[in-house]
Amino acid sequence: LDRYAVIGHPVEHSRSPQIHAAFARQTGEALVYDRLPAAPDAFVSAVDQFFADGGAGLNVTLPFKGEAAERAEQLTDRAERAGAVNTLARRDDGQLIGDNTDGIGLLRDLTANLAPVQNARILILGAGGAVRGVVPVLLGERPTKLCVANRTAAKAEALANDFTDLGNVSGCGLAELTGDWDIVINAISAGLTGEMPELPDTVLDGTTAAYDMVYADEPTPFLRWAAARGVQNRRDGFGMLVEQAAESFHLWRGVRPKTADVIAELRPGGN
Numbered sequence: 001l002d003r004y005a006v007i008g009h010p011v012e013h014s015r016s017p018q019i020h021a022a023f024a025r026q027t028g029e030a031l032v033y034d035r036l037p038a039a040p041d042a043f044v045s046a047v048d049q050f051f052a053d054g055g056a057g058l059n060v061t062l063p064f065k066g067e068a069a070e071r072a073e074q075l076t077d078r079a080e081r082a083g084a085v086n087t088l089a090r091r092d093d094g095q096l097i098g099d100n101t102d103g104i105g106l107l108r109d110l111t112a113n114l115a116p117v118q119n120a121r122i123l124i125l126g127a128g129g130a131v132r133g134v135v136p137v138l139l140g141e142r143p144t145k146l147c148v149a150n151r152t153a154a155k156a157e158a159l160a161n162d163f164t165d166l167g168n169v170s171g172c173g174l175a176e177l178t179g180d181w182d183i184v185i186n187a188i189s190a191g192l193t194g195e196m197p198e199l200p201d202t203v204l205d206g207t208t209a210a211y212d213m214v215y216a217d218e219p220t221p222f223l224r225w226a227a228a229r230g231v232q233n234r235r236d237g238f239g240m241l242v243e244q245a246a247e248s249f250h251l252w253r254g255v256r257p258k259t260a261d262v263i264a265e266l267r268p269g270g271n
């Protein structure tokens with residue numbers, strides 16, 4: 001049986017094994033998919049051991065996506081652009097290909113379930129590693145404009161600068177934000193547990209769509225904040241997780257699973 005795993009630190013709570021098991025059942029692909037914990041300083045040795053033992057592919061999660069990009073012998077364009085790899089596949093000659101399916105995962109979930117990206121005015125809150133993965137993919141759909149806003153403004157500006165060849169993208173500080181946006185995407189990692197930072201009320205209104213790249217059993221602080229400002233069209237990042245997994249599965253197996261039923265079946269808390 002071909003063996004796959006998700007490697008991370010921590011990785012105990014990853015939903016990826018369940019998602020890939022559902023894909024395997026649905027498509028009739030024979031494979032096993034486990035969790036592979038790795039100590040923070042032992043990523044490369046764990047990867048090399050996994051593939052030396054005959055492993056077929058890995059998903060890579062925090063905090064190893066940058067190291068995975070360095071380890072891969074070959075990168076897809078989108079992984080190179082992101083500087084981060086969430087999917088490793090072994091070629092027949094033993095070399096590792098690194099891909100990044102996070103951006104396409106977000107794009108698929110957004111366009112299928114929330115709002116079109118083409119010609120949209122899109123605001124992204126946060127400028128961390130996750131944003132770097134999704135910006136090039138979103139720009140490929142030709143939004144009217146894409147703004148990255150971050151607590152540390154210089155980081156948002158630097159990130160935007162790296163992608164200006166791909167479209168209309170800019171960076172700014174959270175404090176300088178003004179309206180009008182069609183889609184607001186939250187990628188501030190504190191949004192999972194803590195409270196939202198102070199944001200100007202004009203950022204959202206009833207016509208805006210709100211997407212949180214994280215998910216939880218309960219509506220996230222960002223989505224609660226959006227709901228309180230009259231936003232009806234809201235979605236959390238569980239669909240993105242399933243969609244990025246489907247793209248990895250496709251890369252490994254050459255088969256594209258249907259995602260809607262898997263999202264509905266496995267969605268935590270049913271929200």
Ligand code: ATR
Nearest residue numbers: 126127128129130131150151152155188189190197
């Ligand atoms: P990820 O991989 O999830 O993107 P990351 O690279 O650590 O994680 O990025 C975290 C993001 O959340 C950053 O944009 C960070 O802002 P700074 O660049 O200014 O640090 C943002 N963030 C984290 N905690 C925050 C908070 N309390 N208020 C505002 N932004 C916060």
